[in-house]
Amino acid sequence: MPQDTAKNATLVLDASASDLTRAAQLLRQGKLVSFPTETVYGLGGDARRGDAVAAIYTAKGRPSFNPLIAHVSSVEAAKRYVIWNAWAETLAQAFWPGPLTLVLPLAPDHGISELVTAGLDTLALRVPAHPTAQKLLAELDVPVAAPSANSSGRISPTTADHVMAGLAGRIAAVVADGACSVGLESTIVGLAGDAPMLLRPGGLAAEQIEAVLGQPLASRDIHDPLTAPGQLLSHYAPQERVRLDATSPRAGECYLGFGPYSGARACDLSLSDTGDLAQAAANLFGHLHRLDAQGLPIAVAPIPETGLGIAINDRLRRAAAPRDTPAET
Ligand code: TXA
Ligand code: MG
Numbered sequence: 001m002p003q004d005t006a007k008n009a010t011l012v013l014d015a016s017a018s019d020l021t022r023a024a025q026l027l028r029q030g031k032l033v034s035f036p037t038e039t040v041y042g043l044g045g046d047a048r049r050g051d052a053v054a055a056i057y058t059a060k061g062r063p064s065f066n067p068l069i070a071h072v073s074s075v076e077a078a079k080r081y082v083i084w085n086a087w088a089e090t091l092a093q094a095f096w097p098g099p100l101t102l103v104l105p106l107a108p109d110h111g112i113s114e115l116v117t118a119g120l121d122t123l124a125l126r127v128p129a130h131p132t133a134q135k136l137l138a139e140l141d142v143p144v145a146a147p148s149a150n151s152s153g154r155i156s157p158t159t160a161d162h163v164m165a166g167l168a169g170r171i172a173a174v175v176a177d178g179a180c181s182v183g184l185e186s187t188i189v190g191l192a193g194d195a196p197m198l199l200r201p202g203g204l205a206a207e208q209i210e211a212v213l214g215q216p217l218a219s220r221d222i223h224d225p226l227t228a229p230g231q232l233l234s235h236y237a238p239q240e241r242v243r244l245d246a247t248s249p250r251a252g253e254c255y256l257g258f259g260p261y262s263g264a265r266a267c268d269l270s271l272s273d274t275g276d277l278a279q280a281a282a283n284l285f286g287h288l289h290r291l292d293a294q295g296l297p298i299a300v301a302p303i304p305e306t307g308l309g310i311a312i313n314d315r316l317r318r319a320a321a322p323r324d325t326p327a328e329t
Contacts, residue, residue: 011173031172034149037128041157042146053115062152067118068145073137097129099203103190183282201311238292242320246299258301277308
């Protein structure tokens with residue numbers, strides 16, 4: 001049952017059929033609903049409605065030049081909005097539903113709000129694997145624009161509590177359904193150019209994508225606004241300073257370890273006791289939220305630059321970037 005205690009309060013829904021129907025109704029009315037995916041919680045709005053998409057930008061306080069990912073329930077649904085190609089077919093067959101976003105040329109009569117694409121002639125699409133996201137998207141049968149459900153520049157949410165801490169009172173509802181299993185945003189691959197291009201490392205390791213494609217992914221030019229819209233440096237930032245590649249904490253620092261580290265204090269955490277990168281990815285944002293709540297600077301252990309470690313290090317470098325760099329997402 002929805003819990004709604006005050007006027008304008010954000011409804012906390014669960015994953016029951018009746019609550020998902022309520023969430024779908026709200027989205028159809030152009031309201032904003034946060035929902036779980038296997039990567040992070042998304043902040044959803046109807047991707048065809050300019051008013052709903054504008055409200056996403058407002059709720060997040062996000063710079064409006066940054067395009068959003070449209071979420072759909074199936075490959076068939078995705079094909080309504082973009083010009084499909086052989087790479088897309090190969091990757092969708094291998095990895096959808098899952099933590100992979102594909103960027104493709106917009107189809108004629110796509111009906112997607114240009115606030116979603118930020119005026120580009122391409123669209124980022126994803127079919128999430130989380131069963132609750134699947135049910136919601138299948139019931140709705142409309143594309144849902146959904147960035148991560150955090151205020152712009154802050155740590156991404158992997159639980160409904162994280163969403164509520166940042167956005168309560170600013171969105172209509174959150175569908176609360178546990179912690180996200182992958183814990184990192186989707187890997188984004190651009191398929192609108194001459195060769196498949198890695199636009200953002202994420203929850204699916206680039207090596208796996210390259211193995212299926214049978215060719216290496218081109219890498220984006222971070223100075224080119226067309227290949228890397230919205231990839232500004234400072235991002236996922238805790239309140240206090242973050243120090244990377246730290247083999248141990250200094251006095252007054254919390255420590256985020258990797259491997260069998262167990263300090264004595266509440267603010268000593270390990271991303272994975274066994275040094276497992278998938279477990280570290282799943283724990284990353286949750287642990288950063290916990291350490292952030294201590295109000296102390298955070299020192300982070302070195303993480304191997306391989307597999308999911310590439311995306312983990314990408315997020316950590318953004319968390320540690322100087323704060324005078326414009327924040328985003
Ligand atoms: O896992 C995820 O991807 C999560 C969950 C909620 O699905 N969503 C997410 O969305 O991370 P967001 O808005 O935080 O990141 C979207 C990124 C943008 O920063 C932008 O770089 C890229 O997707 N993007 C979107 N449309 C694009 C386009 N047409 N061309 C290139 N990049 C695009
Ligand atoms: Mg984000």
